[in-house]
Amino acid sequence: MSLNDLTFREKSALIHVLALAILLIFTLSIIWPFFSGYEEVILEVKPLWVAVIMFIIIEIIGHSAVALWNSKEANAEADEREKLVVMKSNFYSSHVLGFILIGYISLSMLFQIPFLSIYFVFIAFVVAEIINYGSQFILSRRGV
Amino acid sequence: MAKQIPISNNIKTLRFLNDEMTQQELAEKLGLTRQTIAAIEQRKYSPSLEIAFRIANIFKKPLDEIFVYEGRDD
Numbered sequence: 192m193s194l195n196d197l198t199f200r201e202k203s204a205l206i207h208v209l210a211l212a213i214l215l216i217f218t219l220s221i222i223w224p225f226f227s228g229y230e231e232v233i234l235e236v237k238p239l240w241v242a243v244i245m246f247i248i249i250e251i252i253g254h255s256a257v258a259l260w261n262s263k264e265a266n267a268e269a270d271e272r273e274k275l276v277v278m279k280s281n282f283y284s285s286h287v288l289g290f291i292l293i294g295y296i297s298l299s300m301l302f303q304i305p306f307l308s309i310y311f312v313f314i315a316f317v318v319a320e321i322i323n324y325g326s327q328f329i330l331s332r333r334g335v
Numbered sequence: 336m337a338k339q340i341p342i343s344n345n346i347k348t349l350r351f352l353n354d355e356m357t358q359q360e361l362a363e364k365l366g367l368t369r370q371t372i373a374a375i376e377q378r379k380y381s382p383s384l385e386i387a388f389r390i391a392n393i394f395k396k397p398l399d400e401i402f403v404y405e406g407r408d409d
Contacts, residue, residue, distance in 0.1 A: 198368070198370050264368070267368060270366065270367040270368050270371050271367070271371070271382070271383055271386065272367070272368075272370075272371040272374060272380050272382075273368065273371070331370075332337075333337050333338050333379070334337055334338040334339070334340070334374060334377075334378075334379025334380055335374075335379070335380055
């Protein structure tokens with residue numbers, strides 16, 4: 192399988208997965224010192240902005256390049272198969288997101304933690320999106 | 336491994352018999368993408384009933400001459 196074999200939507204899904212994976216790794220590297228025993232580290236929200244801006248830049252550059260490569264396909268509307276692929280992927284990712292958030296809320300209630308970490312919610316959302324676009328790529332290639 | 340739906344079809348043969356129609360030409364007649372036609376031919380996607388009837392109209396064949404159900408219902 193080479194990049195030439197992939198459709199615009201498959202390439203787009205791969206760019207999303209790549210950008211989200213970088214975002215996830217960056218976010219985990221921000222919070223890692225907090226969990227690795229350095230208690231004096233205070234988590235700040237500011238680095239998240241850097242991560243989000245990096246993500247947007249990767250998305251813009253990646254999608255512009257792919258749209259130039261597959262200009263005809265990029266402007267075409269999604270057909271019934273492509274809509275079904277997106278619908279199924281959204282179904283999977285929403286279930287994962289719901290499961291993680293309900294699990295987190297349950298644990299917070301169990302251990303009496305009265306706040307929701309922005310980092311945790313952010314990571315849960317990024318993981319769900321990776322599943323969403325990863326599923327889109329797999330379903331497009333494997334069949335839906 | 337590619338998932339195969341239990342409905343086979345002979346669209347590829349019919350395209351060949353109809354002036355060697357390309358996947359792209361058939362896709363344009365149906366308002367689909369070439370990849371969707373390829374997915375239907377490779378049994379990776381089961382088209383909607385509307386698309387199935389429109390394919391039958393294009394090739395002027397009854398539906399059951401184009402699509403054959405090969406699954407088991409027992």
